[in-house]
Amino acid sequence: MVPPSSLLGFALASLALIVIPGPSVLFVIGRSLSLGRAGGLLSVLGNALGMLPLVAAVALGIGAVVAQSVVVFTIIKFAGAAYLVYLGVQAIRHRRHSAVTHEAVPLRRSRLRILSEGFVVGLTNPKSLVFFVAVLPQFVDYSAGSIPVQLMALGLVFLALALVCDSVWALAAGTARTWFARSPKRVERLGATGGVMMIGLGGVLALTGNKH
Template sequence: MVSTDRLLAFAAMSFLLIVIPGPSVLFVIGRALAQGRRAALTTVLGNTLGAYVLVVAVALGVGAVVERSVLIFTGLKLIGAAYLVYLGVKAWRQRGALHAAVTGDAPAAHGSLRTLGEGFVVGVANPKTMVFFAAVLPQFVDRAAGHVPAQMLVLGLVFNLIAIVSDSGWGLVAATTRDWFAGSPRRLSLVGGTGGLTMIGLGVTVAVTGRTD
């Protein structure tokens, strides 16, 4: 299996990548500002599941195909970007209803399962994570030790454990800020609009970001 030194080296590199806010982190922050703590944490879980699908794909050899194919990579990236813009526009349009939702005067926008699914889509279409797993993850595998797919799955699990802790922290901080704004309908509407604009801007950024070859 994976040696301790390789595991620690991969964990260190993963940490450096994760702490720099990327599509998943910014999406979690936007969701926290727009819908609160529960939605943010559910989104983190969805993101993590989506990211682990990428790990499985790399372990099975699919990741290499995606990395080498400009068409497939670009297609996945644009799907993720379009979805982010869609969610951002939706959050912007619903910003005026946030105060009622927080105070209990109106039902939540949608359930946890749907929020989980939205986070999953963003996680699995995240170009930053996609490139990292396809290009970096295989470098930490000891092929002489055998069980290469299993080693990749273990390394991917380490990445996702770090990510879920870091992303949850970002989400909780953002949600706490949102709670402070909740005392004023106008301020809360501003926060919801900011969350929507964050997701729209993120979607545009993902769309125009190229591969690192």
């Protein structure tokens, strides 16, 4: 297993990265503004679950191959960017419906859909894959053996920390939405703002991080 000192060092390094607002935070805030606290938290959970296959891929050595492949990396990057833009457009299109039903409890099917949408975003985030490939191996004790198990353990630590921190952002943004919900027009604007944030995030993801 991972030595306690390495585990603590990785946790601190991950926390330092996670608390700085980045793509995941912007995605969560955008979803929370559009869907409310419940939708934001479901998006956080889905995003974390979507990163699980990436952690497993790195633990099995597949992640490094994908990260080094220009074609595969580019496909994943643009697929993720396009999906974020799609979610943003949907949020803008349905902003009026969101304003009318902001206090309604989502149906089970809609909750599953929100969760699955977050999963796809987490799965198609190439920046997460690159982070796992570049950082996880640095905290592995190769003399202890069981390298895949150590990599998986480190990845789970990162996901747990991200889950907690992103949930705080989701609750904060969702609370702000609830406060603005006193006016349907404000909720409508917030839903549109969340959509614009996701579209912008998709654009940034598509235009940055090119492989050379």
